[in-house]
Amino acid sequence: MRPSGFLMKTVACAMCSIAATALAQPTMDLGQREYESKCAVCHGTDGKGGGPYAEQLKRRLPDLTTLARSNGGVFPVSRTFDTIEGAGKGHGTRDMPVWGLDYTILATEALPELPYNQAVYVRKRITALVGYLSRLQVK
Numbered sequence: 641m642r643p644s645g646f647l648m649k650t651v652a653c654a655m656c657s658i659a660a661t662a663l664a665q666p667t668m669d670l671g672q673r674e675y676e677s678k679c680a681v682c683h684g685t686d687g688k689g690g691g692p693y694a695e696q697l698k699r700r701l702p703d704l705t706t707l708a709r710s711n712g713g714v715f716p717v718s719r720t721f722d723t724i725e726g727a728g729k730g731h732g733t734r735d736m737p738v739w740g741l742d743y744t745i746l747a748t749e750a751l752p753e754l755p756y757n758q759a760v761y762v763r764k765r766i767t768a769l770v771g772y773l774s775r776l777q778v779k
């Protein structure tokens with residue numbers, strides 16, 4: 641017996657509404673999620689430097705919303721990427737960055753047991769962060 645037209649339409653309709661509901665969900669901003677979990681504690685959720693940990697630091701926190709302005713109006717993409725990947729200064733050492741090894745591209749031979757490409761994964765997370773920071777810039 642062939643499925644009735646009515647049944648087919650009902651199934652199609654249900655699938656459509658599931659798809660519509662999925663599309664209506666706000667998409668998770670990976671960069672924002674990374675920023676809020678690893679950076680905001682010092683730099684503040686707005687990037688201006690007023691995070692809850694700021695007063696514990698000896699260094700004054702830079703305003704991350706003016707990186708473009710102080711670079712002639714161009715957001716310094718590769719410098720920001722390197723700051724995160726390389727750590728250093730207020731971010732701890734490259735071996736022991738304040739955010740752990742989440743943004744450290746390790747030599748793949750050091751991680752033979754990982755079932756995915758660690759370098760690609762780390763680059764993606766840093767790139768998302770850099771993208772998020774670029775959207776925090778003041779004009």
Ligand code: HEC
Pocket residue numbers: 674675678679680681682683693697699700701702704707720723724728729730731738739769
């Ligand atoms: C423990 C506190 C702390 C955390 C956590 C932290 N930062 Fe920083 N950050 C600092 C301090 C202090 C400085 C300024 C001193 C320096 O240059 O290292 C700084 C400087 C920077 C700069 C350089 C700004 C400039 O003027 O060039 C960038 C970019 C930056 N942080 C991004 C981040 C990002 C992205 C994260 C999260 C992945 C993060 N920071 C997490 C303390 C922190």
